[in-house]
Amino acid sequence: MHETSIIEHIIELVGEQLAQQQGPVRVTAVRLRVGPLAGVEPEALRFAFDATIPGTLLDGAQLAIEPAPLIAWCRICLAERTLDSPQRLCCPICGRPTPDVLGGKELELAWLEVVDLNETNETTHATS
Numbered sequence: 001m002h003e004t005s006i007i008e009h010i011i012e013l014v015g016e017q018l019a020q021q022q023g024p025v026r027v028t029a030v031r032l033r034v035g036p037l038a039g040v041e042p043e044a045l046r047f048a049f050d051a052t053i054p055g056t057l058l059d060g061a062q063l064a065i066e067p068a069p070l071i072a073w074c075r076i077c078l079a080e081r082t083l084d085s086p087q088r089l090c091c092p093i094c095g096r097p098t099p100d101v102l103g104g105k106e107l108e109l110a111w112l113e114v115v116d117l118n119e120t121n122e123t124t125h126a127t128s
């Protein structure tokens with residue numbers, strides 16, 4: 001399943017983030033930034049997350065999905081445009097097709113919320 005390998009990759013990334021932490025921590029929440037052209041359904045991603053995390057370092061963590069905007073370059077306006085729908089890649093200003101997509105394929109770890117098990121303070125770590 002495609003989404004499962006995505007979640008496994010996210011778990012690896014979280015492991016790299018946690019390697020920079022001092023002391024024992026527990027991950028309580030993970031936020032992913034997902035663009036409309038990323039090729040994954042948020043619901044399928046949630047399902048894969050719940051199915052994959054037991055026994056991993058994300059066991060018990062909540063998943064949040066943050067939609068990333070769909071941005072394309074309009075060759076007519078010579079400007080970046082934010083598009084409403086991936087089904088219709090057209091400039092909202094001039095209506096011309098915009099095949100040059102600049103953003104919307106993101107599938108990345110936006111942030112992690114971890115609890116320091118020594119101090120029980122909640123801290124949020126931005127990763128980008």
Ligand SMILES: [Zn+2]
Pocket residue numbers: 074075076077078091092093094095096
């Ligand atoms: Zn335009």
